[in-house]
Amino acid sequence: MGVHEQEWVVFDLETTGLSPDHDDIIQIAAVRMRGWLVLESESFATYVNPGRTIPPFITSYTGIRQADVRGAPAPAEALGVFSSWVGNSTLVAHNGHRFDMKFVEATCRRGACGVRPVSYHDSLAMSWQLWGRRGVRHGLDAVLGRLRLGASGLRRHDARGDVALLGRAIQAMRHELMRRGEEPILPQHGGMLPAME
């Protein structure tokens, strides 16, 4: 299967903080892409109950309140549901190599769940390829700005808004690379998700 037909799941996590070891997931959102097109109708979103108080800074940053996660599944359980939704697709996240997948793996470890291998890409690689690694910002806001992609009603730092924007950014970056006559180079990493039930 060539990269063009490949099916991807673009995903994003909101958490109680930056440390995979000391913080927990509070929201998971994802959208499917096929042939470099975002399939808006095939999306996934859930709040996650971290089993503790969400720091005020995180509530102001993400808009996620304690009441939003009350009654939501625990982190390992939510990841299990997500894993089933992902199926055999390859995951993609922005800075996923150093952030999102670390949280996924730490959550699997803490939840002592059975795991399965999964492949993933980090969309930072596309930004590096397009604009050069050094001396250029590659955060999602910087990428969206360079691509002239506005938020258009989507809320940044809500995982649902972020995956919709990241999907569009990936589409636009691919378009920009093709315009230059380049194929996107996306290194494939190996990670894990909870085993599918």
Added chain:
DNA sequence: GCTAGGCAGGAACCCCTCCTCCCCT
């Protein structure tokens, strides 16, 4: 975009350790 933590990757160097950069919430 305030705050904190630490990987990954490179440099220097021959195997590690140190260092710096940058991104995520």
